[in-house]
Amino acid sequence: MSAPFRLATAAAGDGFEVVVGHAGGVTPLRALLGAGAAGSMLELFDDWAAAVAAIGDALASGAPSVAAPPPALDVPLRFPRKxxxxxxxxxxxxxxxxxxxxxxxxxxxxxxxxxxxxxxxxxxxxxxxxxxxxxxxxxxxxxxxxxxxxxxxxxxxxxxxxxxxxxxxxxxxxxxxxxxxxxxxxxxxxxxxxxxxxxxxxxxxxxxxxxxxxxxxxxxxxxxxxxxxxxxxxxxxxxxxxxxxxxxxxxxxxxxxxxxxxxxxxxxxxxxxxxxxxxxxxxxxxxxxxxxxxx
Missing domain, CATH: 3.90.850.10 (Fumarylacetoacetase-like, C-terminal domain)
Known part of the structure; x- marks a missing residue:
């Protein structure tokens, strides 16, 4: 199992993005997984098991620089289906x-x-x-x-x-x-x-x-x-x-x-x-x- 992490939705410009909390810091998901990263938490849940595995692998290979100061966090799942x-x-x-x-x-x-x-x-x-x-x-x-x-x-x-x-x-x-x-x-x-x-x-x-x-x-x-x-x-x-x-x-x-x-x-x-x-x-x-x- 990879090192533990957690996920949130943060304000980013005029919109929102998924961020990963790990080792006391926060990193945008796109910085971990590249341009193909999910743009929303709901999109991430559409293939949740694969997303969690990919994030864990990316963190294990060396996380990029951590966001500082921490971003403003919103509801993690802004528009769940139910x-x-x-x-x-x-x-x-x-x-x-x-x-x-x-x-x-x-x-x-x-x-x-x-x-x-x-x-x-x-x-x-x-x-x-x-x-x-x-x-x-x-x-x-x-x-x-x-x-x-x-x-x-x-x-x-x-x-x-x-x-x-x-x-x-x-x-x-x-x-x-x-x-x-x-x-x-x-x-x-x-x-x-x-x-x-x-x-x-x-x-x-x-x-x-x-x-x-x-x-x-x-x-x-x-x-x-x-x-x-x-x-x-x-x-x-x-x-x-x-x-x-x-x-x-x-x-x-x-x-x-x-x-x-x-x-x-x-x-x-x-x-x-x-x-x-x-x-x-x-x-x-x-x-x-x-x-x-x-x-």
Whole structure:
């Protein structure tokens, strides 16, 4: 296996480019692989295994000069084909929400082009919402086309890991819930409601994904401190289930649920000016500031 590296999308002139983080520095992908390098992260995922191998080989043969200062990083996958979220997937979180354990991974889909924002972004609290919540989560990114996969084949479909904060409005899944049930669009799909950390770490470099520590701070106060050990459905089971429903495509992002410690459990919710920080061992850090709606 090559030395570990990770990947991000950086501003470059009037557009964006893929960059490689390695040995404490950052190198543009085109500087490693030449003119034929993928121009976007999604394009890279279209042949993910080959891309990871090629990057590893290039780094092993001697990386070119490292970019300094580091470039401004955006959402790693700016326009994934799908953004799927899993709910109620940590045992302690199910208990704090007074929910019932699900029989299969509970999922919903939100629009990636308007919900995904980069680390460091400022996100407006929706007008009329009184219960806006944080949810630090591990995200998996699909690295190969998957339909009805199981076992080791489901594991192999996971190309990379990242971090998402699944911001949520509890008003319409709780006290003001419509008579027909929870409204997941109003609760989960507001603009900017899925901040994503800049770096994606190839699955080959993530040791023990079933034991990743997830921590979330709000205003400097530690709110969540959990581990993927507490997941009801592990990453393999999530891929197995979703691939039985739909074809998972390279670059699809799946936020896999949050541990205990969300605001709903304590009755504390996000306010203008709050800084939310999510850290996941081996995967990095995500920061988001909340502000009042300007509309």
């Amino acid at each position: 953004l799927i979220c899993i709910g109620s997937n940590y045992r302690a979180h199910v208990e704090e929400m007074r929910s019932k354990p699900a029989q299969w991974p509970y999922s919903f889909v939100v629009p990636p082009t308007t919900t995904l924002v980069p680390s460091g972004a400022t996100v407006a609290l929706p007008r009329g919402a009184e219960q806006v919540d944080w949810e630090g989560e591990v995200a998996i990114v699909i690295g190969r086309r998957a339909r009805d996969v199981a076992g080791a084949e489901a594991d192999a479909a996971i190309g990379a890991y990242g971090i998402v904060n699944d911001l949520s409005v509890r008003d319409w899944t709780g006290p003001r819930r419509p008579a027909v049930g929870n409204d997941w669009v109003v609760g989960k799909a507001h603009d900017g409601f899925k901040p994503m950390a800049p770096w994606l770490t190839p699955a080959a470099f993530v040791a023990e994904p079933a034991a990743l520590r997830i921590r979330t701070w709000v205003g400097g106060e530690l709110k969540q401190d959990g581990s993927t050990r507490d997941m009801v459905f592990g990453f393999r089971q999530i891929v197995e289930h979703l691939s039985s429903v739909m074809t998972l495509e390279p670059g699809d992002v799946i936020a896999t649920g949050t541990p205990a410690g969300v605001g709903k459990g304590s009755g504390q919710f996000l306010q203008p000016g709050d800084l939310v920080v999510v850290e996941v061992d081996q995967l990095g850090r995500l920061e988001t500031t909340l502000t009042e709606s300007k509309r």
